[in-house]
Amino acid sequence: MSDAQGPGESGPQTQLPAPPPSSPPPPPPPTAAERGGMRALFLSITGLLLFFLPIPGIALIGLALLIAGVVTGVRARRRARRILTRAPGSIGAIVIGTIGLCLALMGVVLGSLVATEYGDYLKCRSSALTITDKQTCQDRYFPQIEHKLHLPKGSLDRYRSMM
Template sequence: MSEQPGSPARPGEGPEERPEPRPGDRPPARGPVERTGWRALWLGGFALLTAFFFYPLGLVLGVAALVIGFRARRAARAAHGIAPGAVAGIALGTAGLVLSAMSVALTAYLWTELSGYQTCLSDANTHTDKDTCRTRYFPKIEKKMHLPAGSMDRYGDFL
């Protein structure tokens, strides 16, 4: 075995196989920390998505994204690594949590009007009955929300 300058003494120890770390580089997070960061991102995305369609689940997923995201960041900091997706998961979870909380608050505020409107719609048999429900409950919602008269008419199919 010839010892030439630049040749590795043992296999796997050559300069092309082991790059030199640069100053400021952190070792990549491996294992559970990395997975936890991605888990926080997925939970945050689902929290934001469900905030529009099923807001009680958005509350739960938003809180879960925040808790898991902060735990992932703390674990990554302790391991001197990074937790990819944790910060984005925290941001999305916060947005989903805020939207869901606002939806819950609005539903609680308008509970009597919305439940009366839904009961009226479930008892309606014809389109005329549904229009009667709208003319009875939409002005109540507009008054409670301090909206101009007739502004709820364009949201009839949404409710």
């Protein structure tokens, strides 16, 4: 054997280091169903929080967001079932939105039952000039509200400072 290099050969061969192992590919972006579930959860929670703020206009926005949260959650569940994937947050959105809507419905029913008495109470209270006059308004209208709701006498007394 000769030490002479043959055609196509070049000096001593050095081995190149092995390339680093490739990292796994990035996860695919969330599907429409996955985004819809989280969006629905956000809508339901925001709607529930806004509904219970004591500002009338904001409560209506909260009610609309509760409805939107339930509808979006149901749509996300259906879309996920159709493409055989998950819709994280959609069940929570449906549950929270439904509970919020039930509470809203109970509030509307309760408010409509005592609307006339409570309206008269607010009118009396706004025309009251002294603390004694305000107390007289409570003494006059609270028993009417209790009677209308079939509550025991004096059950609204603990809420006098709030109204």
